[in-house]
Amino acid sequence: MLDALTTGLAEVGAPADRSVIAAQLNLEGGPQGDAAFPLHRFVAASGLSPPALAARLAGELRAGPEVDHVTADGAYLNFRANSVRLTERTLRLVFARAGRYGHGDDAGIAACVEHTSANPTGPFHIGRVRNAIIGDTLARALRAAGTPVTTQYYVDDMGRQAAMVTWIWSKPVSEWPPEIRAAVEGFEVPGEKTDAHRGRPYPATSAYLKTHPEAAAEVAALVQQTEAGNAPPQQRELAQSILDGMLESLVRLGIRFDEFVWESDFLKDGSVDRVLARLRSAPHAVQESNGAWAIEAASYGLPKESTRVVVQRGDGTSLYVTRDVAYHLSKFVRFQRVVDVLGQDHRLHAVTLDALLSEIGEPRRPEYVIYQDITVPEGGRMSTRGGSAVWLDHLLAEAVERARKEVLARREDLDPAEVERIAEAVATGAVRYHIVRVASEKPVVFRWDDALSFEGRSGPFCQYSFVRAVSVLRKAEAENPPYPFDSARLNHPEEANLIRVMARLPRVVQYAARRNHVHALAGYAHDLAEQFNRFYHAVPVLRSVEERPSRIAVVAAVRQTLGNTLDLLGIARPDSM
RNA sequence: GGGCGCGUAGCCUAGUCUGGAUAGGGCACCGGGUUCCUAACCCGGCGGUCGAGGGUUCAAAUCCCUCCGCGCCCGCCA
Numbered sequence: 001m002l003d004a005l006t007t008g009l010a011e012v013g014a015p016a017d018r019s020v021i022a023a024q025l026n027l028e029g030g031p032q033g034d035a036a037f038p039l040h041r042f043v044a045a046s047g048l049s050p051p052a053l054a055a056r057l058a059g060e061l062r063a064g065p066e067v068d069h070v071t072a073d074g075a076y077l078n079f080r081a082n083s084v085r086l087t088e089r090t091l092r093l094v095f096a097r098a099g100r101y102g103h104g105d106d107a108g109i110a111a112c113v114e115h116t117s118a119n120p121t122g123p124f125h126i127g128r129v130r131n132a133i134i135g136d137t138l139a140r141a142l143r144a145a146g147t148p149v150t151t152q153y154y155v156d157d158m159g160r161q162a163a164m165v166t167w168i169w170s171k172p173v174s175e176w177p178p179e180i181r182a183a184v185e186g187f188e189v190p191g192e193k194t195d196a197h198r199g200r201p202y203p204a205t206s207a208y209l210k211t212h213p214e215a216a217a218e219v220a221a222l223v224q225q226t227e228a229g230n231a232p233p234q235q236r237e238l239a240q241s242i243l244d245g246m247l248e249s250l251v252r253l254g255i256r257f258d259e260f261v262w263e264s265d266f267l268k269d270g271s272v273d274r275v276l277a278r279l280r281s282a283p284h285a286v287q288e289s290n291g292a293w294a295i296e297a298a299s300y301g302l303p304k305e306s307t308r309v310v311v312q313r314g315d316g317t318s319l320y321v322t323r324d325v326a327y328h329l330s331k332f333v334r335f336q337r338v339v340d341v342l343g344q345d346h347r348l349h350a351v352t353l354d355a356l357l358s359e360i361g362e363p364r365r366p367e368y369v370i371y372q373d374i375t376v377p378e379g380g381r382m383s384t385r386g387g388s389a390v391w392l393d394h395l396l397a398e399a400v401e402r403a404r405k406e407v408l409a410r411r412e413d414l415d416p417a418e419v420e421r422i423a424e425a426v427a428t429g430a431v432r433y434h435i436v437r438v439a440s441e442k443p444v445v446f447r448w449d450d451a452l453s454f455e456g457r458s459g460p461f462c463q464y465s466f467v468r469a470v471s472v473l474r475k476a477e478a479e480n481p482p483y484p485f486d487s488a489r490l491n492h493p494e495e496a497n498l499i500r501v502m503a504r505l506p507r508v509v510q511y512a513a514r515r516n517h518v519h520a521l522a523g524y525a526h527d528l529a530e531q532f533n534r535f536y537h538a539v540p541v542l543r544s545v546e547e548r549p550s551r552i553a554v555v556a557a558v559r560q561t562l563g564n565t566l567d568l569l570g571i572a573r574p575d576s577m
Numbered sequence: 578g579g580g581c582g583c584g585u586a587g588c589c590u591a592g593u594c595u596g597g598a599u600a601g602g603g604c605a606c607c608g609g610g611u612u613c614c615u616a617a618c619c620c621g622g623c624g625g626u627c628g629a630g631g632g633u634u635c636a637a638a639u640c641c642c643u644c645c646g647c648g649c650c651c652g653c654c655a
Contacts, residue, residue, distance in 0.1 A: 348649090515594075
């Protein structure tokens with residue numbers, strides 16, 4: 001098609017580069033075709049009026065094997081694909097690639113996606129979960145696009161927050177200050193997750209330290225001790241214990257990590273010292289009067305009043321950003337593509353990190369995927385202390401409750417275990433979809449009714465459509481391949497539309513991975529589910545006769561394509577709902 | 578104050594990188610659809626100054642400038 005256009009344009013006196021033509025060609029199609037080509041850009045050179053140019057080119061471009069016909073519409077050329085061939089090719093590809101349909105070839109570069117990395121101080125609220133869902137989906141998208149991915153969770157076991165947890169739990173509850181004890185007593189829950197249990201005194205402790213300097217001094221001493229490499233042993237154990245509880249919740253959402261990287265390890269292995277040595281001799285290094293070292297980073301786009309980035313305190317200890325430099329250097333050793341998923345409040349930290357990498361002569365940079373906060377309707381970010389946080393475990397419990405009701409209302413034939421299994425799948429699917437559907441740079445206002453919606457543009461809608469396909473195949477006793485089909489029999493308009501949506505998946509995966517736009521996958525899942533429902537209502541499958549085997553093949557292809565898409569989104573694919 | 582992000586129907590949202598036809602969905606609302614493969618569905622209707630203004634262009638939601646509104650950040654915290 002590109003060749004034909006190139007030749008055709010040259011013949012009418014408007015030659016153009018293939019790249020220009022390719023950029024103009026819209027493969028998503030226009031109102032009346034599978035591909036559209038606007039001609040405005042070539043009108044002047046041709047000396048013809050736009051419609052005349054379109055008509056002339058349409059007449060000259062002969063339909064090829066892939067293209068049924070070319071029509072002129074105003075200043076546009078519209079191409080209609082050969083449906084039989086498109087159907088043939090798409091279905092064959094889906095069946096041949098199966099679980100890898102939509103996936104790209106191994107690009108040969110290794111990527112690291114660091115996401116979540118929430119400090120282990122207590123349970124996840126759903127603002128933090130946005131990071132995990134975006135990060136996990138991105139990792140899936142990159143893998144599908146052909147980039148081997150290692151996911152990493154960076155665990156902060158060194159700062160004040162970790163020290164506060166250690167400080168309070170290193171003494172028996174009976175010796176806690178009354179203010180903190182009050183926040184805990186009466187909340188003992190047998191079998192409670194460790195993040196909820198160990199995290200409960202955290203907000204009160206944080207508040208207490210603000211008004212009790214002597215206690216704050218003890219915490220500061222702990223930080224010092226940790227910096228010196230002598231962290232109390234229970235500090236890491238506590239962090240691990242809380243982290244374990246947090247991760248249990250993420251596992252329900254299908255989120256697991258390949259590696260956990262502990263911040264304190266960079267101190268222990270000497271890499272922080274090496275980074276500090278390089279920073280002290282960096283081009284813009286300056287030493288303050290108290291012995292602290294900083295980088296004068298005005299040229300790196302930092303805020304006007306604070307261009308000085310302190311990298312080493314007056315007492316010789318390192319700072320978070322310094323350790324982060326060490327961490328990133330370690331990533332660059334192993335990975336060609338390094339992606340960090342960060343909340344917008346870390347944006348400046350990212351700029352600072354880039355500046356420091358530059359200072360020590362490191363040419364590589366992480367890619368940042370920045371997401372906006374999830375806020376509450378009353379305004380403002382979710383705050384643990386302000387009581388406005390929506391906890392992930394609470395949200396999941398509500399979602400399961402609601403899903404269970406839905407299942408029980410429509411199915412009486414299921415045993416309780418099956419009901420629970422479906423409710424869990426629907427609930428987690430709804431939550432994941434609800435978070436991932438919005439572009440990460442958009443702010444999200446959390447509303448219960450939206451988050452728990454099972455209709456319309458939702459996870460359960462996509463799951464339900466998938467189950468429909470499963471169910472039809474089950475009734476057809478055609479749960480396994482082969483799926484013989486005759487493309488010539490698949491000529492219902494809704495069938496053609498459905499094939500076209502299925503054919504789009506590889507492009508969607510590439511787009512999502514290249515732009516880090518995971519929400520495109522959510523949009524695609526909905527498009528495919530919706531079009532399958534239209535097909536389902538308009539076209540009989542089991543009741544058809546001559547078309548039956550071919551239509552069963554279409555349904556099998558949908559099961560595969562939609563199933564692959566749900567996998568990309570980390571959403572469970574139930575076989576019954 | 579400065580930097581970054583966001584602003585698309587009553588509400589939520591896609592499209593913005595790389596300008597192209599009548600701005601694509603969802604919720605809500607109104608009207609239809611189930612003796613038939615699962616109605617968590619489908620069909621139809623209603624609803625748009627794409628924050629405002631200017632500019633570039635044959636063509637602007639998309640690019641440039643100014644402004645307005647909202648959010649975040651501007652620590653020898655993480």
